[in-house]
Amino acid sequence: MHIERAISAVHSLIRVKTKSSIVAKPPSQNTPLTEHLAYLLAQANREINRQLESRLAKEGVPVEQWRILKVLFDGNGRSMGELADAVLLNHPTLTKIVDRMVSDALVYRVQDPKDRRKVLMFCSERGKILCQRLNSLAMSQEAHIVENYGNKSTNELKRLLESLIDSAN
């Protein structure tokens, strides 16, 4: 019985090894950390975000505030919930960042007349002017990436990221 099990185990190992090396990657438990998609995304995000951060630092503005300004730039108000989704922040964090931006007169709150639970956020003139300067800095970062990485790769990567995000929802 032990022997039979051992033989059967060997057979299945051989079969799996053969099949997997032809059809697909073997599902090894020992995949290095650096081959996990989650890790590669974290690493790339960290690096690119750092670059952007250091550009925007010329205006003394954190990345999150740039995102907020950019979303509000069109002049249509957004509720805190909509805004939080758009800028990838959870609600309490957004509330506190917005508090600071209100102090800096970059954005302002208006009670939504249609639904008085809601607050509509708007961008001030000052906020819009700052936003445009920040946009330039951000564009120059993307240009720098495209220089080193190539236009084709950049567009292909964007396309794949969009479809990954789609497929995850």
Place this chain on the structure above:
Amino acid sequence: MHIERAISAVHSLIRVKTKSSIVAKPPSQNTPLTEHLAYLLAQANREINRQLESRLAKEGVPVEQWRILKVLFDGNGRSMGELADAVLLNHPTLTKIVDRMVSDALVYRVQDPKDRRKVLMFCSERGKILCQRLNSLAMSQEAHIVENYGNKSTNELKRLLESLIDSAN
């Protein structure tokens, strides 16, 4: 003089517009937030990291701790600096996470005999056993991604991310 500058400005606008619409994407200042590479990376990272986090939560372990265990699994000691680079954390943060893991007997510190400024980190037996359970959870997440997103896209995305990271250094 004013007129000449104006004409020259118009010319250069036309030239740039013509050239850019043939050669590359026009560098509009009004690119939506959702088309910036930095944003797409942040969004994808957030989503995939959330998924992984919720899987690893079955063992009550944060993603960072899994990364640390995985790096140390091979039994070769790593200094705090090496480990911090490998797991994408800065030094003080790593020190504090490691403190917790030492309390939980998952890892341990050894003074490096070759260089007494350094501390070598190792994974305990307990840590290795936990790491293997975590690996299974992580593998099942990747399998789930591949199911929805496709094998080809996944591999292509990984390849592009790796080369982006390369090009950024």
Place this chain on the structure above:
DNA sequence: TGGCAATTGTTGAAGTTTCAATATTTTCGC
């Protein structure tokens, strides 16, 4: 209609990360 559940945003406490300063050890020039 009246009241209960759901939605929206904020708050305060707890937890986490980051920055600057520190202690220790090594390296290197002289």
Place this chain on the structure above:
DNA sequence: GCGAAAATATTGAAACTTCAACAATTGCCA
């Protein structure tokens, strides 16, 4: 070999994020 500069890890304070509870308003349905 000595002393200044660099490298390594940790610490404590400050800043930030997150969690859970709360207040206000709306939607629902019986």
